[in-house]
Amino acid sequence: MILKTFKKELKEITRDGRARIAFSIVLVLLGSSVWISAKRYQDTNKEYQQALSSERAMWDNQGEKNPHSAAHFGTYAFKPKYPLSLIDQGVDKYAGTSIFLEAHNRNEAQFSAAADQTGLARFGELTPDFVLLFMVPLLIILLAYNVFTKEREMGTLTLLKSQGLSRVKWFTGKWLALMVPILSLTLVVFILAGLVLSNLKGFGEFQWSALGVLFLVYAAYYVVFTNVVMFISSRARKSGTALVMSLSVWILACLAAPKAASNFAENEHPYPSRQEFLAMVAEDKKQGLDGHNPWSKEAKLLEQEVLKEYGVDSLHQLPFNFDAYRMQKGEEHEAEVYFKHYNYLKEQYKNQSKTYRSLAVISPFLPTRFMSMAIAHTDYNTHWDFADAAEEYRILTQKFLNDNFAENSKLGEWGYQADASLWQELPAFEYDPPELQQIVSDNRGNTAVLSFWLVGSFVLSLLSIKRI
Amino acid sequence: MITTTNLTKKYADHLALNNLNLTVKPGEIYCLLGANGAGKTTTINLLLGFISASSGTASIGGIDVSKNALASKKLLAYIPENLMLYPSLTAVENLDYFSGIAGKKFSKLALEEFLENAGLQADAFHKRVEAFSKGMRQKVGIAIALAKDASALLLDEPTSGLDPKASNEFGLLLQKLKAKGIATLMATHDLFRAKEVATHIGIMKNGELIHQFVSDEISLADLEKVYLEAMTY
Numbered sequence: 001m002i003l004k005t006f007k008k009e010l011k012e013i014t015r016d017g018r019a020r021i022a023f024s025i026v027l028v029l030l031g032s033s034v035w036i037s038a039k040r041y042q043d044t045n046k047e048y049q050q051a052l053s054s055e056r057a058m059w060d061n062q063g064e065k066n067p068h069s070a071a072h073f074g075t076y077a078f079k080p081k082y083p084l085s086l087i088d089q090g091v092d093k094y095a096g097t098s099i100f101l102e103a104h105n106r107n108e109a110q111f112s113a114a115a116d117q118t119g120l121a122r123f124g125e126l127t128p129d130f131v132l133l134f135m136v137p138l139l140i141i142l143l144a145y146n147v148f149t150k151e152r153e154m155g156t157l158t159l160l161k162s163q164g165l166s167r168v169k170w171f172t173g174k175w176l177a178l179m180v181p182i183l184s185l186t187l188v189v190f191i192l193a194g195l196v197l198s199n200l201k202g203f204g205e206f207q208w209s210a211l212g213v214l215f216l217v218y219a220a221y222y223v224v225f226t227n228v229v230m231f232i233s234s235r236a237r238k239s240g241t242a243l244v245m246s247l248s249v250w251i252l253a254c255l256a257a258p259k260a261a262s263n264f265a266e267n268e269h270p271y272p273s274r275q276e277f278l279a280m281v282a283e284d285k286k287q288g289l290d291g292h293n294p295w296s297k298e299a300k301l302l303e304q305e306v307l308k309e310y311g312v313d314s315l316h317q318l319p320f321n322f323d324a325y326r327m328q329k330g331e332e333h334e335a336e337v338y339f340k341h342y343n344y345l346k347e348q349y350k351n352q353s354k355t356y357r358s359l360a361v362i363s364p365f366l367p368t369r370f371m372s373m374a375i376a377h378t379d380y381n382t383h384w385d386f387a388d389a390a391e392e393y394r395i396l397t398q399k400f401l402n403d404n405f406a407e408n409s410k411l412g413e414w415g416y417q418a419d420a421s422l423w424q425e426l427p428a429f430e431y432d433p434p435e436l437q438q439i440v441s442d443n444r445g446n447t448a449v450l451s452f453w454l455v456g457s458f459v460l461s462l463l464s465i466k467r468i
Numbered sequence: 469m470i471t472t473t474n475l476t477k478k479y480a481d482h483l484a485l486n487n488l489n490l491t492v493k494p495g496e497i498y499c500l501l502g503a504n505g506a507g508k509t510t511t512i513n514l515l516l517g518f519i520s521a522s523s524g525t526a527s528i529g530g531i532d533v534s535k536n537a538l539a540s541k542k543l544l545a546y547i548p549e550n551l552m553l554y555p556s557l558t559a560v561e562n563l564d565y566f567s568g569i570a571g572k573k574f575s576k577l578a579l580e581e582f583l584e585n586a587g588l589q590a591d592a593f594h595k596r597v598e599a600f601s602k603g604m605r606q607k608v609g610i611a612i613a614l615a616k617d618a619s620a621l622l623l624d625e626p627t628s629g630l631d632p633k634a635s636n637e638f639g640l641l642l643q644k645l646k647a648k649g650i651a652t653l654m655a656t657h658d659l660f661r662a663k664e665v666a667t668h669i670g671i672m673k674n675g676e677l678i679h680q681f682v683s684d685e686i687s688l689a690d691l692e693k694v695y696l697e698a699m700t701y
Contacts, residue, residue, distance in 0.1 A: 004568035008557065015556040155552035159609075162516050162546035163569040163616070164538050170569075 001166055005173025006180075013181065019143060023185070026131065026139050030189045033128045037086045038196045044081045044097075051098070052078050060424045064417040067401035068327060074102035075397070077390035077429045082377035083197045083206040087190070087214060088129040090378025099387065101394040101429075103331065104291070106338040128189065129372060132218055133365065134254055136182065137225045141246040144178050144229040146239035148468060153239060157468075171230075171465045178226050183219055190215045210436045214375045220454050221368040227457030227464075234464035257363035261356050269351040277341065284337040291330020294323070302329055315411050323412065324405035331398045338391065346384055353380075357445050364453040367446040374443050377433045381442065389431045400426055469494050469651035470515065470620050474524035477510050477675075484510045486675045487524065492668070494619065497642060497652040499662035499683075502672035503699055508655035510675070512622050515653070516546055528620050542570070545613030549625035551605045555598035559583055559608050562597055567615040574615060585644075586611035587637055603634030610641050621645060623654040627661050639665045659695060663688045671698050
């Protein structure tokens with residue numbers, strides 16, 4: 001009976017002009033969005049590779065120069081575009097792609113794609129994640145809203161019941177007839193994306209396993225939607241009512257809930273304004289050593305400590321250039337200040353995420369979105385991770401340059417110029433995003449919420465079966 | 469084969485069926501006559517197990533419907549007043565699906581044979597039923613009953629809305645089923661058709677079976693007279 005119902009439902013779907021048109025539209029949208037994303041992905045990575053090599057070339061070819069001048073000359077940490085961003089662009093567009101690394105300051109990521117676009121970008125873009133998260137559930141609604149109501153309205157249910165209908169098998173057949181086309185459509189797009197990505201050489205490491213996990217996340221999301229819409233159809237008396245109710249669920253789950261959750265989370269754990277943040281950083285910086293100011297109280301204190309430590313009377317007797325040493329100590333103080341304040345921001349972000357996640361019980365969209373972005377390496381966690389790695393590299397760079405300055409010059413020798421080959425000795429910035437295993441482990445909460453939705457939706461299915 | 473014993477159905481303070489006792493043996497066609505609300509459809513719904521009885525029993529082939537609904541449904545076929553099929557499927561596909569629901573599996577040839585036996589024209593076998601007339605849909609319904617090899621047939625106003633030719637064809641089909649030994653219970657308003665096809669006739673009023681006749685023992689004129697009297701008083 002399951003197979004018979006499955007085949008019969010598929011026949012009805014394929015013969016229904018509306019379903020054919022809707023399927024074609026979603027397929028075309030998905031295909032186009034993958035193509036557009038693949039193109040953008042290639043272009044962005046080409047730019048990334050070019051920027052990376054030209055920036056490094058500029059750094060390497062500075063010539064003879066004072067190391068502290070080189071520190072102010074600075075360099076960039078570029079965030080690569082990861083393969084699965086082709087499926088989910090997440091916050092990449094807004095988070096910025098490169099961080100300028102210089103002495104004394106920790107800078108924010110800049111050159112976001114959103115900043116490069118015109119006002120028309122406010123209308124949104126056609127991306128695979130948009131189609132997968134918003135359009136496919138709509139397709140599910142279109143296919144499933146009348147899955148039971150039509151049987152009642154047409155009168156076929158009476159005849160079916162008189163034939164000795166097994167409700168569980170009948171439900172299963174109908175469920176499979178909805179899930180198989182939806183999951184096949186998604187699978188085709190994922191395989192297509194996988195083939196595109198695996199054939200792009202030199203553009204990051206693509207993992208089929210990550211794509212597989214991403215597919216499972218979306219599959220769970222669609223199962224939840226299908227079960228909910230089938231439940232509505234089993235309870236509603238008329239198809240029109242079922243359609244309106246299903247669309248209301250979609251509006252609440254996909255449009256209203258994420259925005260409401262985001263507002264609530266921001267309200268509960270607000271970020272300081274940029275001005276406040278900079279003022280706090282500046283204030284804390286003032287409380288410590290300024291590497292450029294040898295006359296400050298902190299500088300004099302450091303001087304005494306170092307003289308005492310080395311058992312000498314004068315800074316000239318030190319085996320290194322104290323000016324550079326002080327510069328490094330100043331850097332360390334500034335790094336600590338940045339560490340403290342960025343940690344506060346990170347803490348606020350974590351609290352916001354926690355609040356947001358706890359609100360995920362109101363919509364399966366939220367855990368799906370979080371997990372999708374995390375697996376695609378386009379979430380804020382990855383961005384924070386990248387920004388932290390860039391800051392670590394900036395601190396190392398400053399130490400590398402100050403050490404050279406301190407070890408190869410004398411006190412007051414501001415005219416010291418390091419050898420032109422020094423810059424090449426600085427290792428290039430490398431960033432590895434969290435591994436899939438790590439991401440899965442970090443997203444245990446989201447997995448639990450999505451699983452809760454999955455189990456809950458199957459409970460609704462049982463109620464649907466009873467209701468038939 | 470079809471038996472009801474003191475079958476009663478109450479809805480709050482409304483008595484829809486009161487102590488109905490009837491038996492339809494194999495090869496018999498029992499027509500239940502009565503006005504709307506007389507209790508004909510309630511009787512059929514109770515026999516189908518769609519609603520539960522307040523008291524009494526309904527059984528098909530000796531199986532109590534309320535105790536073993538699935539087993540009793542295996543023995544019966546049902547054709548409602550307005551038999552609805554899946555419009556985007558063909559007659560053969562509809563027959564195949566409804567037979568499948570009953571746990572039967574047939575070759576395409578066998579399915580076509582059932583439709584042919586039910587009187588459907590061959591050129592309609594593979595046409596979508598969306599354009600079928602009511603008579604054609606009823607024939608597919610008969611084919612579903614034939615394919616199910618049911619020993620009991622429940623018909624709820626099956627000729628209502630059929631043109632005279634289609635109604636006559638339907639009557640002939642019932643005779644064929646009778647010859648096969650199927651016990652048929654048919655609810656109808658159609659006195660003429662009832663007299664023509666039934667072996668037994670019952671008249672219902674306000675949930676009670678007030679008259680029962682052997683069809684051959686009463687003339688159409690007398691039946692009409694009794695019926696009208698029953699409906700008037």
